[in-house]
Amino acid sequence: MGKLPGCDKWRATFWGTTELLMLQPVRELPALERLTLNGNIADLGTFLNRCPRLRLVTRLSPQEFAFMHLLDAQGTQYTNVDLPCFPRTTSVKIDVHNICFTRLLDGEFSKLDRLSLTGCIINDLGTLLSRCPRLRVLKVMTAMSRHDIKVHSASLQELVFGPHTECRGIEIVTPMLKLLKMEVQADKDIRVFISAPLLEMVSWRRSYTGSPIVFGVWHLRNLSLERRQFLRDKHLQNPSSDGQRMLANNHVLFLDMCASDSSDAELDFAQEIQKNMATDFSVLNLSLKTMGHAYGATLLQLFSVLQVHSAMKILKVNLLMSKKSGSGVTQACSENCPCDSPKIWRSQSICMTHLEEVEIKGIKGEDHEFDALKLILKCALLLKRMTVGLEISVKSYRYCTKEINNISLEYPSVDFHVYRPGTLVLHARSSCT
Incomplete structure (x- = not known):
């Protein structure tokens, strides 16, 4: 069993191990902003509570990438973060709150099959999807956003979206889509265009402000x-x-x-x-x-x-x-x-x-x-x-x-x-x- 030592001057670090990694520094890491982990991780919540400036935690894997923000979301202030590219990953799950991915780093998610986003905001979802040529399943449970929902994908077969509040327009062009679930809250003037000729299962909920x-x-x-x-x-x-x-x-x-x-x-x-x-x-x-x-x-x-x-x-x-x-x-x-x-x-x-x-x-x-x-x-x-x-x-x-x-x-x-x-x-x- 390995332990991550504490160092109050660290700003970025990588930690790789094949052992069970205990992330329990003796004291806080007040300067740490980026952390990359490769291994089995225990008690990640305790560790995050001791890193007040931590902006991004990634767990690298050739197959799966999962990032969950275990701290309670407070207030309405969002922190802007870059979204890195994972070219070898087939499944990405991001569950964070009060985070806004404002910029996509260069690269393509060339093997990505499943993408799940919860709580966060991605300003340019359309560009992200254009870099996922093999994506079949997309689940987006975002926080409040006034951005349009735009999904263009030649490979997508399942799309789950919502609850999405205050959006102004929906544009979905997915020739292979078979399952669509959407929950949207918006005013009466929302623009809607959906092209999905192979759609088999539909669940669409529209709430009116x-x-x-x-x-x-x-x-x-x-x-x-x-x-x-x-x-x-x-x-x-x-x-x-x-x-x-x-x-x-x-x-x-x-x-x-x-x-x-x-x-x-x-x-x-x-x-x-x-x-x-x-x-x-x-x-x-x-x-x-x-x-x-x-x-x-x-x-x-x-x-x-x-x-x-x-x-x-x-x-x-x-x-x-x-x-x-x-x-x-x-x-x-x-x-x-x-x-x-x-x-x-x-x-x-x-x-x-x-x-x-x-x-x-x-x-x-x-x-x-x-x-x-x-x-x-x-x-x-x-x-x-x-x-x-x-x-x-x-x-x-x-x-x-x-x-x-x-x-x-x-x-x-x-x-x-x-x-x-x-x-x-x-x-x-x-x-x-």
């Missing part, structure tokens, strides 16, 4: 897109294995919206949908924080935008609990609230040709909610199943089931299921086999 307005009082908080197998259950809350079916390789669109009277910037929802890598969605998963507002008019507007994306087969609506006042009474919107405009939405319809299944959770028994159910049924002429979950606080569930049963009589070709938590309270069976 400022929650822009999309429909009346409704603000868009998150938009996500996934390509995956989607499980359809025989029952909403009591799935059985014999009733489960799979839709393979389908795009699922997730929308998280909240009703609010605040005046934020407006967003063109139709243009926002066009920014996605795929615009034909088999499943729409909609979360609505209603805050006591009606949502039927918003559903009609959504259908109007998504009508051109006629592949939608499943609609899932999750009505989130509304905020309650100090008296414990559920908040309600004011009379003539714009959430119910235009009033003629109840008599209108949009043809949703392929919609077959609808699941709505959180029905409270309001009149406008029954109107929304009727709207969906009018729009989806080929609907096969309607599943409704009543909110746990609904006391008059008998009234709710009676109203839904009356609606079901007008649509005998639709299978209706109504649940209280854990209990089936109504099953209006389809007259069609």
Whole structure:
């Protein structure tokens, strides 16, 4: 077992050993700025705590390079550091915080297959990737950066990016890419261009700064897109294995919206949908924080935008609990609230040709909610199943089931299921086999 001696005048050193190296100097190394290690290292965290000026620690290997900053990140100040080149390395993992790699040293990562960056910032990721001709896997979990995300690679097959905050533009050109996972927070004006013709697996999460307005009082908080197998259950809350079916390789669109009277910037929802890598969605998963507002008019507007994306087969609506006042009474919107405009939405319809299944959770028994159910049924002429979950606080569930049963009589070709938590309270069976 070897030990690294302490020397308060060292500014740079190389230490190579085939033994287990104990990095425990007797006292601090106040001048040390660079350290290169080649060997098995123990208790690196203790050593780093005794090197207040240490800027770069590298562990050299023909195959793998790993650098982890074990100190707690404090403040928002970043230290500028040069990123060296490792021409023989096949895997690089850098996990540091409060470090910004501002300059790339000369050379090429000619054998690099996997690159993982966490916490740090690389000002010129595009140039770095141009020096990695064999890179297949890139994972970037960076800190906040206002730089554009630019990834051009002829070899890349897997790309994981995020959470990345305050970026202004995304440009990805990867002809061999098969897996893409991105989580980005940005304002409504972000530029997006993605070219990946061989893409198989997608997970895209887009969070909005400022929650822009999309429909009346409704603000868009998150938009996500996934390509995956989607499980359809025989029952909403009591799935059985014999009733489960799979839709393979389908795009699922997730929308998280909240009703609010605040005046934020407006967003063109139709243009926002066009920014996605795929615009034909088999499943729409909609979360609505209603805050006591009606949502039927918003559903009609959504259908109007998504009508051109006629592949939608499943609609899932999750009505989130509304905020309650100090008296414990559920908040309600004011009379003539714009959430119910235009009033003629109840008599209108949009043809949703392929919609077959609808699941709505959180029905409270309001009149406008029954109107929304009727709207969906009018729009989806080929609907096969309607599943409704009543909110746990609904006391008059008998009234709710009676109203839904009356609606079901007008649509005998639709299978209706109504649940209280854990209990089936109504099953209006389809007259069609």
